[in-house]
Amino acid sequence: MLGVFYFGGMRKLWFQWLFIVPLLSACSLLQPKPMLNSHWPGIYQLQIRTEAQSEDWELLIKSNGKVKAAKRDWRNNTALERFKGIVVNDEGGVLNISFDEFRLQMDTSYAFADEQLLGNGRWRKLNNDTSIFNSSWRLNLMQGYSYAAHGGHFSLSFGPDSTYGGHDGCNGFGGRAEIDSVGHFKIKEMFSTLLYCEPHLYGDKYTAKLRQVHKYKVHSYKRLSLHDSLGNALLFLDRSLMLD
Helix, strand or coil: CHHHHHHHHHHHHHHHHHHHHHHHHHHHHHCCCCCCCCCCCEEEEEEEECCCCEEEEEEEECCCCEEEEEEEECCEEEEEEEEEEEEEECCCCCEEEECCCCEEEECCCCEEEECCCCCCCECEECCCCCCCCCEEEEEEEECCEEHHHHCCCEEEEECCCCEEEEEECCCEEEEEEEECCCCEEEECCCEECCCCCCCCHHHHHHHHHHHHCCEEEEEECCEEEEECCCCCEEEEEEECCCCC
8 A cells, every 4th residue: 555655646746847947947938038149259358447447357158148247447456356246138239247246338339337337438348359569478388497387476567558567476577669450569577566576597598598589470369479570489378267
C-alpha cells in the first residue's frame, strides 16, 4: 500500500508540474527584456572638463543589455566609483541606461546627458579607435621586463594635444612632444618629480627607452607599441581601463 500511495503521490506531482512549468515559462516571456541594437555593444570613454567638474567615465555595454560603468574624478585619481545596470534603446534609437543612483541617455552621436546634471560631452567608442590622444597606458613588455613577471606601475598617458605624462615606478614625469595622428611621437622635453627611491633598474630603463621613441602604432584599442627611428619596437603597452 505504501508503494502504491508513493507512486500515486509522485504521479500527482508529475501532473502538477506539467501545468506549472508552461505557466512559469509564459510568465517569463511576459517580463520586459532589454532591447539592444547590434550597433551599441562595446566599451566607451567620456571626459568632462568644466570649471565645476572634472570627471572620466568608462562604460561597457554587453550584447545582453547588461552595463558596467566606472567614474573617476580626474583631480583625485583614487576616487573611483563603479556601477552596474541595464540598458534599453527606444524606438528613436536613444539608449537609456538605468543605474540605482541615476540614469544616462546616449543618442546615436554618443551625446551624453543625465538627470543628475553630471555634465555634457561626447562618448568615444574604443573598439575601433586607433587614436593615441586622450588615452592612458600601462607598460606590458620591455627588453628584460614583463608586467606578468615583474609588475610595477610604469604608465604613459596622452592629452588632447602634444602633452604627455606618466610614472616610472617612483616619480611622475611629463612634458611636451611631437605627436601626430599618423604615427609620429618624439619627446621634446621631459620633467620629473624628485622623490627619493631605492634604485630601480626598470624605471630608469623605461624613461630612457621613451627618450628613444620616434614612432608609435596603436594595434587595437588595447595595445600600443613604441618604436625607434629604424622601426625597432622598444616598448609594448596596454590601455589602462578603470573597468579592468
